[in-house]
Amino acid sequence: MNPYFVIPVWFRIATTTAILIGFCSSALFAAETDETFTEKITRHQYSDPQTGKITPYLLYHPVKKSDSQPTSLLIYLHGAGGSLKSYNYSREPYQKLRKELSRRGFYVVVPELGKLHFMNAAAKQALDGVTARVLTAQKISQHRVHIMGTSMGGGSSLAYTLHRPELIRSVCAVMPMTDFADWIKENPRYARPVSAAYGGSPQQVPDAYHVSSAIQNVDTFQKIPVMLIHGLKDRTVLPRHSQKLAERLTEKQFQCELIILDNLAHSDEVMRSVQIQAADFFEKAMQ
DSSP states (O other), rough: OOHHHHHHHHHHHHHHHHHHHHHHHHHHHHHHHHHOOOOEEEEEEOOOOOTOOOOEEEEOOOSSSSSTSEEEEEEOOTTTTTTTEEEGGGGGHHEEEEEEEEHTTEEEEEEEETTTTTOOOHHHHHHHHHHHHHHHHOOOOSOOOOOOOTHHHHHHHHHHHHHOOOEEEEEEEEESSSSSHHHHHHOGGGGHHHHHTTTTTTOOOOHHHHHHTTTTOGGGGTTTTEEEEEEEOOSOOTTTTHHHHHHHHHHHTTOOEEEEEEOOOOOOOOOGGHHHHOOOHHTTTTO
């Protein structure tokens, strides 16, 4: 075989291989660069001056593009049994939302109000203090506060909005119970922890449940946009909770976005496909 032809063949093979490797490496590097996102999370605690009770909380810091970009605050409330060591917002189905909110100038505070607080009076008082502390420390306008929660946190985010309608700019409730008394009828196994949180059953302390019921206080959301996200196969918190609240809000011509995901149950997966939509929702509420 003529060496003149052998050398170019091997040269072409080697060159092609190098080009392909280089191209693939560049693509991989670009993908890694695109997905790389360094989160700054700091740990703090709030001490109630009246009770001395300490409430730990985490604070996600935004990646600000410029000093002229206004900052906002999102309060995030985790589901039942969660803690600052394990909470929904930190998980992979929320990754894009975390990145988007950081890019858009949002601080996100995750308070530890208790594993089974269901936004009772003590939780409301603690969250009042934590929120005020963060707003002051980070110099955030009181007109740029939003709230979001998952499961117990979803119901609690609606309940806290009823408590502080003058503060909350918008609320996104994921798989929420819209009436705690109604919910424990559907899920009797939760009756004991909810009753413990509220100091009695719905029959014993009806007013405590009423003030935290979104479905019984719909008019409070007249000027507060609401986003409701639920899986159609959810059996822990039936999707009718979100559907019924959305119907009431729509009937009154209040701002409401209802997202029902057909093939999903009670899982963080409900957030995976709607993360950018949720970020857009919070940003739109400030316009």
